[in-house]
Amino acid sequence: VKNENEARENPNEAMLADTRRDLKQAKGEAAAIERELKLLDADRNRVKYWTEGFKLVRLQLIDEVLAELEGVTQTLLSSVGLDEWRVRYDIDKENKNGSVKAGLNVSIYQPEYEQAVPWAMFSGGESQRLRLIGAVALSEVLLRRAGVECELLVLDEPTRHLSPEGVKDTVDFLTDRAVDTQLFYVDHQAIDTNRMRGVVRVTK
Numbered sequence: 333v334k335n336e337n338e339a340r341e342n343p344n345e346a347m348l349a350d351t352r353r354d355l356k357q358a359k360g361e362a363a364a365i366e367r368e369l370k371l372l373d374a375d376r377n378r379v380k381y382w383t384e385g386f387k388l389v390r391l392q393l394i395d396e397v398l399a400e401l402e403g404v405t406q407t408l409l410s411s412v413g414l415d416e417w418r419v420r421y422d423i424d425k426e427n428k429n430g431s432v433k434a435g436l437n438v439s440i441y442q443p444e445y446e447q448a449v450p451w452a453m454f455s456g457g458e459s460q461r462l463r464l465i466g467a468v469a470l471s472e473v474l475l476r477r478a479g480v481e482c483e484l485l486v487l488d489e490p491t492r493h494l495s496p497e498g499v500k501d502t503v504d505f506l507t508d509r510a511v512d513t514q515l516f517y518v519d520h521q522a523i524d525t526n527r528m529r530g531v532v533r534v535t536k
Contacts, residue, residue: 394423405469412461413501416443456493464490487517
């Protein structure tokens with residue numbers, strides 16, 4: 333016969349004890365997670381500080397390089413007959429709706445226009461001269477920034493789409509640059525000039 337105390341014992345007591353134990357363990361785990369979250373939040377704040385800092389440094393360096401590139405480009409434009417043309421490099425561009433688009437943006441200004449001229453408006457010869465100057469200027473700036481002195485320049489069809497006058501301007505420009513640099517270029521046009529050290533003609 334069960335005694336009176338046993339008779340009054342809560343049949344769910346064991347389950348209640350297990351629940352209390354599980355709750356205590358869960359509180360401990362929650363406290364540990366909260367401590368870990370605080371540490372992670374502190375790490376995030378430190379990373380965010382340095383990320384923002386490096387982003388600002390990177391943008392400043394890009395601005396410096398683009399300003400240098402702009403200066404070199406301006407110096408070279410008149411060498412290929414694009415007198416008083418201007419090229420501007422930006423990393424941000426404001427759209428018509430007022431939003432800002434990030435990326436490398438190139439704006440080209442002709443002497444007779446105040447606004448930048450769309451690329452599609454240029455003739456084939458003007459486009460080719462701009463491509464040539466852009467490539468030479470970018471190469472010069474990047475090599476100088478990297479501390480590399482390059483003594484060789486190779487170009488593929490630099491006089492493509494150019495008029496005879498444009499071809500002459502381009503050949504003069506390239507041979508002037510060949511004083512300190514060995515320059516090779518391949519072209520489909522027969523260039524009549526005595527400024528080249530040697531010419532190899534291939535007929536097929």
